[in-house]
Amino acid sequence: MSAAAARQTRSLPIPEGFEGQRIDQVVSRLLGLSRTVAAELVADGDVEIDGKPCQTKSERVSAGAWIEVVLPPPPEDLLVQSTEPVEGLDVLYDDDDIVVVMKPVGVAAHPSPGWSGPTVTGGLAAAGYRISSHGPDERQGIVHRLDVGTSGLMVVAKSEAAYSELKRAFKERRVSKRYRAVAQGHPDPLSGTVDAPIGRHPRHDYKWAIVADGKPSVTHYDTIEVFPGASLLDVGLETGRTHQIRVHFSALGHPLVGDLTYGADPTMAEKLGLTRQWLHAYRLEFVHPTRGGTVTFASEYPADLETALARLRADS
Missing domain, CATH: 3.10.290.10 (RNA-binding S4 domain)
Incomplete structure (x- = not known):
């Protein structure tokens, strides 16, 4: 081409x-x-x-x-997608319409400009999975995304009917996405909602920020465990903006532990052995796009996050 x-x-x-x-x-x-x-x-x-x-x-x-x-x-690497196996990309569920995976850290949802690393779509192709042809060429079958630096559950559409219904369900906020996050300090109140618009950072293209003309963004959280200098949170999203959880908690003055991009303490990250933000998409619930009925999937913490959590508990 x-x-x-x-x-x-x-x-x-x-x-x-x-x-x-x-x-x-x-x-x-x-x-x-x-x-x-x-x-x-x-x-x-x-x-x-x-x-x-x-x-x-x-x-x-x-x-x-x-x-x-x-x-x-588009860059040449978007025109021919790599189909190399992706280590740690575990398939948790598979039928004729959807495949649910545990995306490891360091893996993108799909190819994008400037990214030459592994992807969910490429890993699934390498494993022999055929996904929906709906959507832009580089994002076929992708109905939602996780950041490269965030691990957790993703559902990918295999059939055209599933793609259309899941895209609609995410748009209409009928999908429950739950995250676990460790934030620095102790949010006050311990449970609450952050409702603040998010858009491109005015000075740094690689970052996002709360800006007056940003897109509506709503994050709910509950503190479930407290440590000296940090808190384990259960987080739910009404919207799905890029870096939403990271931006909102940074704006509260409680950046996610290990998230140096958004102001986390590098000394704490080093002490806990973290090279990325402590954030994991652990639960996904939605109505099956073709069969009906609610399906729920859950994922354990990856080893690096579990180790960091164990160190926080030991310090307590």
């Missing part, structure tokens, strides 16, 4: 809320691109406003104007 054949053009109006913003910010937020990629598109003449090429990335936009963006071609 040639680069020219792979490129796509998107044309859309600028919403009211983007009045007066820079064009690179607008392109980034509307199309889900990094600010760096958006700026490069402007510099290459691939962004037009009302039919005229943008001159600089700092050009300000007016609500109601139409932008046209010629998107970059």
Whole structure:
């Protein structure tokens, strides 16, 4: 496939809320691109406003104007997916419509720009599983995701009917997703709800933050065990924003233990032997997409999280 054949053009109006913003910010937020990629598109003449090429990335936009963006071609590693076996990717359940897996840390849900490591979709393909052809090429069968640095349960659609129904169920918040997390300190109150919008970090493309024009994000939590300087939490999500749990608890002043990206104490992480955030998606419950009836899946903590938890308990 040639680069020219792979490129796509998107044309859309600028919403009211983007009045007066820079064009690179607008392109980034509307199309889900990094600010760096958006700026490069402007510099290459691939962004037009009302039919005229943008001159600089700092050009300000007016609500109601139409932008046209010629998107970059996908990286070559997205066009041919790796199908190498993935160590630690355990299949917990499998039928004609769905497959439920325990995703280990260090594995992405699907291929993406800049990621050359193992993926759930690639690991399933290597194991001989055929998944739904619905969805973008690099995300076929994927109805929800977990961060690379987060372990836990994922359901992947194998049939087209399952894909459509599960996507709808996640969108309508009919899927129960439960996480266990260890946060620094002791949240006050011990149980509560964080309702704060999340969007791209204003200065760092690789991070997310609570921002006024972000997407609605709601996290519920209960403290279930307390240690000196840390708390084990049971967390439920109403929404599924990128890094949602990590961002919300960082904003509360209680970053997840080991999450250096969002302000965790590196000394505590080293003491506990953690090289990632203490966060695990341990429970998943939903109505089976074709057979009906509620199905529930649970997963034990991976070894690195269990070891860190044992050290916290020993210190108590």
